[in-house]
Amino acid sequence: MADVFNWQINRAMPYPYDEARPIRQAAAVFDTNKCIGCQTCTMACKTCWTSGQGQEYMLWNNVETKPWGSYPLAWDVRELDLLGPQHWTGDTYTGKTIFEAAPEGKNNIGWTPNDMDYAYPNRGEDEVNVTINVKRYHLKLPHDMWFFYLPRVCNHCTYPACLQACTRQSIYKRPEDGIVLVDQERCRGYRICFEACPYKKIFYNHTTRVSEKCVFCFPAVEQGYQPRCMRNCIGKIRSFGFVSTPANAREDNPIDFLVHVRKVAKPLYPQFGLEPNVYYIPPIHVSSNDFLTMLFGAGARHAIDTYRAAMEGDDPELLGALLLAVSTDRIIHRYQVTGDTVIGWAEDGEEVVRIPLKVPTIERAPFDPDLNVYRHNIT
Numbered sequence: 001m002a003d004v005f006n007w008q009i010n011r012a013m014p015y016p017y018d019e020a021r022p023i024r025q026a027a028a029v030f031d032t033n034k035c036i037g038c039q040t041c042t043m044a045c046k047t048c049w050t051s052g053q054g055q056e057y058m059l060w061n062n063v064e065t066k067p068w069g070s071y072p073l074a075w076d077v078r079e080l081d082l083l084g085p086q087h088w089t090g091d092t093y094t095g096k097t098i099f100e101a102a103p104e105g106k107n108n109i110g111w112t113p114n115d116m117d118y119a120y121p122n123r124g125e126d127e128v129n130v131t132i133n134v135k136r137y138h139l140k141l142p143h144d145m146w147f148f149y150l151p152r153v154c155n156h157c158t159y160p161a162c163l164q165a166c167t168r169q170s171i172y173k174r175p176e177d178g179i180v181l182v183d184q185e186r187c188r189g190y191r192i193c194f195e196a197c198p199y200k201k202i203f204y205n206h207t208t209r210v211s212e213k214c215v216f217c218f219p220a221v222e223q224g225y226q227p228r229c230m231r232n233c234i235g236k237i238r239s240f241g242f243v244s245t246p247a248n249a250r251e252d253n254p255i256d257f258l259v260h261v262r263k264v265a266k267p268l269y270p271q272f273g274l275e276p277n278v279y280y281i282p283p284i285h286v287s288s289n290d291f292l293t294m295l296f297g298a299g300a301r302h303a304i305d306t307y308r309a310a311m312e313g314d315d316p317e318l319l320g321a322l323l324l325a326v327s328t329d330r331i332i333h334r335y336q337v338t339g340d341t342v343i344g345w346a347e348d349g350e351e352v353v354r355i356p357l358k359v360p361t362i363e364r365a366p367f368d369p370d371l372n373v374y375r376h377n378i379t
Contacts, residue, residue, distance in 0.1 A: 001099070001107070004159060007246050008270040008297065009093035014100060015273075016107050016164040022178035025158070026216055027243035027277040028230065029258050029265040030151050031325065033284055033307070034237040037063050037149040044232035045153075049215070054207025057118045060214040061229045064150045067291065069125030071152075072117035075200040076269065080294075082109040086271045088298045097273025098161060098198055108161050110195040148283040151237070153229065154201040154214035155268070155276030156180045162213070165196035170211075177242070178277065179216045187211050198272045224346055225329050236326040241333065243277060252334045254321040254344070262318050264303045264310075266296035281307055316340075319357055328353040 001014035045061035062071045070076060079098075080086075086095040098108045125147070156173075160180050163171040170186035171193060173179070182193075182202075187210040193202050194211065202213040217227035225231070226240040241255040249260035258265040258279070265279035282292050282300045284307060292300035310318035320342030324332055330352040332344040337357070344353040367374050 006275050010091045015159045022175050024242040025178035029239040029279045031237040031281040032148050034235045035149040036235045040234050041229040044228045054205035058203045061153045065125035066150045071121040072113040079198045091298045112195045155278045158275035161196040162193035162202050165192045179218050184210045233326045239325045254335045257321045264307045270297040
């Protein structure tokens, strides 16, 4: 095992391969405060990528209702039970990652869902007044009346568990953009990757007998366009681009700004140790700090406070970065807030979007003498 540095847990950790970061890393930010759970993203992905035989149960993109909804059933609760106690000291995770908690003879902990685990997506998501037997899940019932939607895709991790588990070396991380793919010519369907991924975002096709997963719509990304699930988001919760390491973060890169500069976007279960590259703005109405820390790591409450300040108009740069979500089909590489407007540019320098920070409103006189009608002002 090599020692690699994972900036999300702020320390070195063991991983079977040496650290080898891509030229740039494709990444996304999801705002949980704006998601309405419409599943448009799910259907956009489903109709494009997983409508064939053997793919009926596959949801490369899905939206779960937290705190209890999950697909496959209880995927995170089971992984947390295997992981054991998790502790943070400031910004540093002092518990074990899935690689450090591995039993003798294995590189990581893991478990394999069965067919029934996929048969009831989001089962139990409405439970608030019954007893559920959990050990490591930092939430007790009954809890305060809150819930939120959690969209999920493959995290295209910096240290993928699926990649290191594959004995055929059929899973690889593209050096040009960090997207993790499966070489289906090499795959033999051993399903070790299926067991290893803690997020359960790799699937086995029972017809073709090979593994499949989200490809981040790499043909579109290569042309400078965002993935399909991002472009079809009705709630405009999704931002897509490229994330840097903290030392190389650029303030004019909207993804870097959200992740590194303002630190409002947090990884999902960073304690797993995979350095996932899909980030989440935590829900502002969840009262349990323990629950937020469990999901998003240290700094979740700070992220909420920073996000609130932007919504109240105290941080126009952050508000501008947030407003760029699904504002164009193109990938935004650079942005700037000028006065009351945010502008976004593509990689080639072309201006692709210009948005007012505040939606303009026009108040009209309630009575129009020319048409002899009364009107309502709706804002």
